[in-house]
Amino acid sequence: MPLYAALIYSEEGGEASPEEWSKVMAEYNEFSAKAGAAGVVEGGEALEETSTATTVHVKGGKGGEVVHTDGPFAETKEALGGFYLLRCADLDEALGWAAQIPGAWRGRVEVRPCVDFSQAQ
Amino acid sequence: MTIGETIRIEGGRVLATLIRFTGDISLAEDALQEATIVALERWTTDGVPANPVAWLTAVARNKALDRIRREARRREKEIEADYGRGFEIEEDDSLRLIFTCAHPALSMEARVGLTLRLIGGLKTSEIAGLFLLPEPTIGQRISRAKKKIALARIPYRVPSPHELPDRLAGVLAVIYLIFTTGHHAFEGALDSRFDLSAEAIRLGRLLVGLMPDEPEAQGLLALMLATNARHRARLDERGDIVLLSDQDRSLWDLKAIREASLLIERALRRRRAGPYQIQGAIACLHGQARSDAETDWRQISDLYRFLESFNDGPVIRVNRAVAESKVFGPAAGLELLEGITGVDGWHLYWSTRADFLRQLGRESEAAAAYRSALAINMNDADRRFLERRLASLSLA
Numbered sequence: 001m002p003l004y005a006a007l008i009y010s011e012e013g014g015e016a017s018p019e020e021w022s023k024v025m026a027e028y029n030e031f032s033a034k035a036g037a038a039g040v041v042e043g044g045e046a047l048e049e050t051s052t053a054t055t056v057h058v059k060g061g062k063g064g065e066v067v068h069t070d071g072p073f074a075e076t077k078e079a080l081g082g083f084y085l086l087r088c089a090d091l092d093e094a095l096g097w098a099a100q101i102p103g104a105w106r107g108r109v110e111v112r113p114c115v116d117f118s119q120a121q
Numbered sequence: 122m123t124i125g126e127t128i129r130i131e132g133g134r135v136l137a138t139l140i141r142f143t144g145d146i147s148l149a150e151d152a153l154q155e156a157t158i159v160a161l162e163r164w165t166t167d168g169v170p171a172n173p174v175a176w177l178t179a180v181a182r183n184k185a186l187d188r189i190r191r192e193a194r195r196r197e198k199e200i201e202a203d204y205g206r207g208f209e210i211e212e213d214d215s216l217r218l219i220f221t222c223a224h225p226a227l228s229m230e231a232r233v234g235l236t237l238r239l240i241g242g243l244k245t246s247e248i249a250g251l252f253l254l255p256e257p258t259i260g261q262r263i264s265r266a267k268k269k270i271a272l273a274r275i276p277y278r279v280p281s282p283h284e285l286p287d288r289l290a291g292v293l294a295v296i297y298l299i300f301t302t303g304h305h306a307f308e309g310a311l312d313s314r315f316d317l318s319a320e321a322i323r324l325g326r327l328l329v330g331l332m333p334d335e336p337e338a339q340g341l342l343a344l345m346l347a348t349n350a351r352h353r354a355r356l357d358e359r360g361d362i363v364l365l366s367d368q369d370r371s372l373w374d375l376k377a378i379r380e381a382s383l384l385i386e387r388a389l390r391r392r393r394a395g396p397y398q399i400q401g402a403i404a405c406l407h408g409q410a411r412s413d414a415e416t417d418w419r420q421i422s423d424l425y426r427f428l429e430s431f432n433d434g435p436v437i438r439v440n441r442a443v444a445e446s447k448v449f450g451p452a453a454g455l456e457l458l459e460g461i462t463g464v465d466g467w468h469l470y471w472s473t474r475a476d477f478l479r480q481l482g483r484e485s486e487a488a489a490a491y492r493s494a495l496a497i498n499m500n501d502a503d504r505r506f507l508e509r510r511l512a513s514l515s516l517a
Contacts, residue, residue: 112273
């Protein structure tokens, strides 16, 4: 069965009130419990804000100069805030689960198939 | 029917089964292509077989297996295990293909391209010609869509009953978009892409045959037939627009209007009304009127009101305003146009508004509205019509 990454994007910033925060957590716990029980979740993490990100680039090819930049690679309004790895039969099933991730209504969820190296030639 | 036509028309069904069998759209297309070459040779000398679909499918299946073996992507044993089991043409294969081509995970452009290519059996060059786009653009769109279907595993199945209403609406939208693109060209000559309408009607017929219990599929086919029935009367010999009220009704295709009316009657009896059935019913009412004066505008405006309960977009509001103006006068029509938003870039909104103002004798406001309409991109026939209307105002 193919593996899908559900990438959760949302607007950053703005301090959430404790009530709001616990509401978000409750929604995520609900999703995790449901998807976990169905056996589709193979992994996933929540990420700290992009202000904590460091971008690494090796200039001039392998072995070249390492350049660090403070911040994310792409500065966009909506930032990657976390992801799940979902093992599903097909895209319809993956999209069905993605629609139940709280990030889908608090932001957006991008669903992408992971490369299956066992099928690659 | 020529052998070539038989193959084009039956090819979609063969392809649908081959895709299920191989799980690979490109491989299935190549296998069908090879089988077509054999068929053209064989059928020219021996005649078309009694069951061309079964014949083509069997030959194409063997071509596909040959290719899988030749490319040695799998060992012979695995090929046996994967493809050795019973291989039959399933009734649902064509529907599976239709729902995959119209899958919501694909862009509308990709859905239209895939549908015309895989179900309509058109070549990439033909699709490019119909849309007046370069062949590589269409080719890229289709190959990108096929790649996404394969890698993201867009499933090859008929949606389950609870998903069906939404997904069927998606399929109908693709077919209707193909129809309207052909029927009312966005720019250039109004009739420049008329073949697309014929193609859409063919797809509509196919869908009605495959889903005889879906009244919206019947509604869409009726809408397309009844609209298309008037097409010979809508332009004069100079290619200028003739308004519905001024059309020579003897040029209308009464057989198509009758077929559409029967479809609508049958669909409405199921008591599951929907937007395509209502629009089809409106088109039939226009088609059945023997003169403009005999048009049942009251029922038409009621139907537009009903349609607004499904979709309260500006297009329906403008159409309803036209119908109500015929019953209650231009002031009532104009009032319905007040407060519509998001229509500034739509020339038919401005021309409708201009027409109401003209009828009310508010000529300077009418002229301003015609000028707003003419500032927008449109096909040549619409433009000439609006220019004539503007020139006919006494102050212009």
